[in-house]
């Protein structure tokens with residue numbers, strides 16, 4: 299674990315982030331702080347997670363990690379809706395981390411939420427174990443180059459994630475990552491999932507959950523040989 303992530307923001311991005319005003323959105327009583335430029339869709343299609351996981355009757359999870367959290371619209375909404383006990387949040391953008399910390403403070407969630415400034419999983423403490431990992435990561439390799447919210451050059455962010463996440467999962471832990479069908483298909487991730495010691499157990503490409511944004515699909519994985527949870531369909 300290295301102690302400090304690389305500086306991810308350009309000078310222009312830093313200046314724009316300082317100037318932009320703070321906003322707030324409320325999920326089941328939790329007020330989430332954010333700036334518009336930090337919203338990567340978590341306040342819109344990201345909320346599909348809540349409706350879908352409730353429809354699947356997923357049992358309340360212990361510790362949930364929102365990878366590439368931004369202001370953690372997804373994670374805080376899951377917590378607010380009683381889908382988990384505690385949250386772990388990490389993002390490379392220091393403003394996203396600041397947003398999460400504001401939300402924790404404003405809602406008195408210090409005992410239930412951990413926030414880390416991290417390049418992918420590099421600053422995640424080795425002792426962490428997650429029952430469920432969710433995330434709305436950068437979705438494109440062929441457009442929006444240089445955009446921190448959208449661009450994943452050569453799928454390097456995804457590759458590093460799948461190479462390391464296994465060591466942070468509980469034996470029954472699940473990764474359920476939201477992807478954009480306009481930027482990828484499950485096959486793009488199949489090899490990196492296998493190389494990371496994981497089994498692909500949910501392939502949602504072409505099967506958006508009913509009532510959810512049709513462009514988005516989910517990729518689910520568990521540790522090699524682990525039994526997928528009964529609540530998670532194969533597709």
Ligand SMILES: C[S@@+](CC[C@H](N)C(=O)[O-])C[C@H]1O[C@@H](n2cnc3c(N)ncnc32)[C@H](O)[C@@H]1O
Nearest residue numbers: 337338339340366367368389390391417418434
């Ligand atoms: C599509 S946005 C999603 C933001 C938020 N989760 C949401 O749903 O609105 C992708 C997020 O990934 C973060 N990100 C990009 N590269 C990263 C990296 N190497 N490590 C951690 N986070 C990263 C960005 O800062 C951004 O917050």
